[in-house]
Amino acid sequence: MTEDLGEFYLRQLRDDCLPFWFPRSVDVEHGGFLHCFDRDGSLVDTDKSVWAQGRMSWMLLVLYLELEQRPEWLEWAESGLRFLEEKCIDPSDGRMWFHVARDGTPIRKRRYAYSESFASIAFAAHAAATGSDRSASKARELFERFTDWNFTPGKIPPKFTDARPMVGLAPRMITLVTAQELELRLGKSDATTAWIDRCIEEIERYFVKPDRKVVMEVVEPDGSISDHFDGRTLNPGHAIEGAWFILEEARRRNDSRLTKLGCDMLDWMWERGWDQEHGGIYYFRDVHHHPVQEYWHHMKFWWPHDETLIATLMAHRLTGEDRYLVMHEKCRTWSFSRFADPEHGEWFGYLQQDGSPSSTLKGNLWKSFFHHPRALWICHCLSAAAEEERNGK
DSSP states (O other): OOSOHHHHHHHIIIIIIHHHHTTTTBOTTTSSBOOEEOTTSOEEEOOEEHHHHHHHHHHHHHHHHHTOOOHHHHHHHHHHHHHHHHHSBOTTTSOBOSEEOTTOOEEEOOSSOOHHHHHHHHHHHHHHHHOOHHHHHHHHHHHHHHHHHHHSTTOSOOSSOTTSOOEEHHHHHHHHHHHHHHHHHHOOOHHHHHHHHHHHHHIIIIIEETTTTEEOSEEOTTSOOOOSHHHHEEOHHHHHHHHHHHHHHHHHHTOHHHHHHHHHHHHHHHHHHBOTTTOSBOSOEETTSOOOSSTTTTOEEHHHHHHHHHHHHHHHHHHOOHHHHHHHHHHHHHHHHHTBOTTTOSBOSEEOTTSOBSOOOSOSSSOSSSHHHHHHHHHHHHHHHHHHHHTTO
16 A cells, blocks of 8 residues: 555545544534434434543543644543533442433443443543643542452442452553553652552452463453363453553553563463454454353454554554554454445444444443544554654654
């Protein structure tokens, strides 16, 4: 291709992704964002994910900080933050809802707390964009609430009986990246550094299995693999996302040991996850190569491919190994030829194993203006930095 990668990703962001979401997603009546859209951008549900309110506010603020200071991006993000504060916090316990109606009427709260982490990074980015001490304090408060809920024994209501206790990769991954974002926007603190160190150590100790060359999704409290459907299930995209979080910390610290850890996680889960027959990243696999229980295990979701695009480029930046560029191009070519919709823009969210669309949805309670634009922006930045180095700038 004649267009370099940096230009490609910036064009995809500016000309394909952003115009699909904005301004149609801005709820001028109730505040915040609508995000449940069909292929052509028509609204199919007015309910709102609280995750999306934080994620979309954060993404707009990142672009405002790093790409262009467009007043409407700041204005829209602030609408999202107001909606979060006014409509999305349960006054009975201070926790955030997961799912609300268009006007903010609560629909559902989940056992686990991730709404708080996405709201935290959004307020941190707002503090960086505006100098607001209030937003900085709100970001730290939400992060403390998130970590307290997820890591204080007994806080999260049990999903199962205590007969088979398990611990998960997800809270450690999200704590890691949230703390990284707070350090980037608000400066380092003893608290954020301690959480980063703890989460990397626990991911490596409990979930990374060099003997099997896998990264587990859940394990027993001592790190053992539970030989049951849930305990054996691998989520390659999730582990690859966690790999680039660790690679980002390796970059910040110039730490070769963390670089190896992140690259091992990427290598192993690419090997487990890439569909050799049809291409693309499987959603679930089994650690022992047994059949997987979930019926969507063979499908190709949008976000693992976005995370793989980031991870492979980041691995190449840190190691210089061309094989990561080969992996990146393999994923990029497959993804943009299947997920992309040249007629209406953006990516479909869900494909069958062969890469044909399973649904025409571009947005729902899980998919919003987050994974895909984040990947486009980070891949642009990584590619542009590499190009500058090649040109000796």
